[in-house]
Amino acid sequence: MPAITNHMPTAELQALDAAHHMHPFSTQADLAKRGVRIITSSKGCFLKDSEGEEILDAMAGLWCVNVGYGREELVEAAARQMRELPYYNTFFMTSHIPAIALAAKLAELAPGDLNHVFFAGSGSEANDTNIRLVRTYWAEKGQPERKKIIARWNGYHGSSMGSGSLGGMVGIHSQGGLPIPDIHHIGQPHWWAEGGEMMPDEFGLMRARELEEMILELGPENVGAFIAEPVQGAGGVIVAPDSYWPEIQRIVDKYGILLIADEVICGFGRTGNWFGSQTLNIRPHIMTIAKGLSSGYQPIGGSIVCDEVAAVIGATEFNHGYTYSGHPVAAAVALENLRILEEEKIVDRVREETGPYLKEKFESLTEHPMVGEAKIVGMMGSIALTPHKESRAKFAAEAGTVGYMVRERCFANNLIMRHVYDRMIISPPLVISKSEIDLLIERAWKSLDEGMANVKDAGLWASA
Numbered sequence: 015m016p017a018i019t020n021h022m023p024t025a026e027l028q029a030l031d032a033a034h035h036m037h038p039f040s041t042q043a044d045l046a047k048r049g050v051r052i053i054t055s056s057k058g059c060f061l062k063d064s065e066g067e068e069i070l071d072a073m074a075g076l077w078c079v080n081v082g083y084g085r086e087e088l089v090e091a092a093a094r095q096m097r098e099l100p101y102y103n104t105f106f107m108t109s110h111i112p113a114i115a116l117a118a119k120l121a122e123l124a125p126g127d128l129n130h131v132f133f134a135g136s137g138s139e140a141n142d143t144n145i146r147l148v149r150t151y152w153a154e155k156g157q158p159e160r161k162k163i164i165a166r167w168n169g170y171h172g173s174s175m176g177s178g179s180l181g182g183m184v185g186i187h188s189q190g191g192l193p194i195p196d197i198h199h200i201g202q203p204h205w206w207a208e209g210g211e212m213m214p215d216e217f218g219l220m221r222a223r224e225l226e227e228m229i230l231e232l233g234p235e236n237v238g239a240f241i242a243e244p245v246q247g248a249g250g251v252i253v254a255p256d257s258y259w260p261e262i263q264r265i266v267d268k269y270g271i272l273l274i275a276d277e278v279i280c281g282f283g284r285t286g287n288w289f290g291s292q293t294l295n296i297r298p299h300i301m302t303i304a305k306g307l308s309s310g311y312q313p314i315g316g317s318i319v320c321d322e323v324a325a326v327i328g329a330t331e332f333n334h335g336y337t338y339s340g341h342p343v344a345a346a347v348a349l350e351n352l353r354i355l356e357e358e359k360i361v362d363r364v365r366e367e368t369g370p371y372l373k374e375k376f377e378s379l380t381e382h383p384m385v386g387e388a389k390i391v392g393m394m395g396s397i398a399l400t401p402h403k404e405s406r407a408k409f410a411a412e413a414g415t416v417g418y419m420v421r422e423r424c425f426a427n428n429l430i431m432r433h434v435y436d437r438m439i440i441s442p443p444l445v446i447s448k449s450e451i452d453l454l455i456e457r458a459w460k461s462l463d464e465g466m467a468n469v470k471d472a473g474l475w476a477s478a
């Protein structure tokens with residue numbers, strides 16, 4: 015077999031990819047026909063593909079490359095750690111400096127008494143850990159029946175058996191026998207799509223109160239926790255109405271259940287604070303972290319746990335862990351990533367400077383005839399595509415058809431902007447500059463124009 019390098023023609027790479035590489039969340043047969051785009055290198059907010067095109071990555075990879083591509087410090091941190099200690103476990107009465115330093119740093123950054131970290135290799139693994147943490151916590155407290163966990167439809171918490179069950183994605187539930195028992199879902203606070211005639215705050219309260227209704231239906235003595243993303247990411251960057259989170263916090267407090275904030279996207283500056291829980295003023299007992307923790311340079315995730323839960327779990331043997339929990343290279347890179355975020359004041363810049371600039375520009379997209387609303391918190395935003403703004407109408411075509419057509423134009427215009435059904439979403443690197451934001455908006459506008467023309471040509475400009 016010949017060496018596979020960047021210099022191989024794109025078509026050959028595509029053929030090998032189609033023959034042997036099974037892609038996540040993809041229809042393999044379609045992909046093989048279409049041919050994948052092959053990304054070869056990166057710098058700052060830009061990717062380069064095998065045809066030499068320069069692409070503005072308004073998704074920061076998969077919501078994770080917070081400090082941007084090409085950071086030599088992270089390369090150095092990995093190389094240094096690999097030379098010194100490439101691997102050692104933390105299972106059997108041993109520890110190592112990167113895991114110790116990263117746990118201590120996370121305890122310092124996390125709000126309140128979230129002072130203890132259980133490491134995992136990803137967000138999915140960390141949420142699986144959370145299920146076992148919550149159920150073990152209540153069992154140790156003498157309330158083993160409190161094993162039910164409430165989550166939300168259209169939430170995303172990963173795609174393993176446990177985390178995929180916590181998530182509320184019907185496409186995931188429909189394959190492989192999910193959800194696992196004792197996971198229950200309530201509605202999402204997605205006013206644009208589901209709010210009907212209600213005012214946003216009225217709808218937000220209604221959706222929050224579904225948590226109380228579910229707790230009462232299941233019996234408060236049987237409920238262990240509620241899990242949610244502060245801002246839903248993969249579900250389409252859904253920002254809850256202002257009334258929602260205070261009511262959720264009231265209900266969680268009233269029934270004494272644990273609150274798990276899934277900060278996998280919201281954490282590490284994405285919302286303009288270190289954690290989305292701070293932006294939304296909520297007090298979780300456990301936070302799930304991954305993605306921006308290492309800016310995606312190494313696979314690492316974890317659970318940050320409050321004093322009380324850690325004390326109860328700590329009094330027994332917790333029969334859980336991953337070979338790569340606290341992996342020294344991943345931990346060293348994460349630690350260096352946090353140093354960059356802190357020393358370059360990247361989170362402050364998102365909150366005070368580039369975030370507000372992006373918000374203003376992004377919201378101006380609502381002047382486009384196909385854009386109904388724009389929602390943005392810090393550096394995660396979404397726009398709703400609609401054939402009729404006033405009635406918030408959906409397109410008559412199958413949900414996602416129009417979104418896909420606009421995304422296809424984005425791709426052609428060298429802008430990575432994803433679609434979730436007929437919502438377009440962005441989550442750029444936190445280091446994006448004002449001129450790069452201008453370029454993002456320019457390419458988005460052009461793609462919307464072209465997408466809309468294609469929608470009309472295809473006879474799809476019609477309300478459901």
Ligand SMILES: *Cc1c(COP(=O)(O)O)cnc(C)c1O
Pocket residue numbers: 135136137138139141170171172173243247248276277278279304305315
């Ligand atoms: C991506 C994501 C996960 C899963 O993380 P993986 O590292 O892909 O397993 C969990 N929760 C949220 C909110 C995510 O966005």
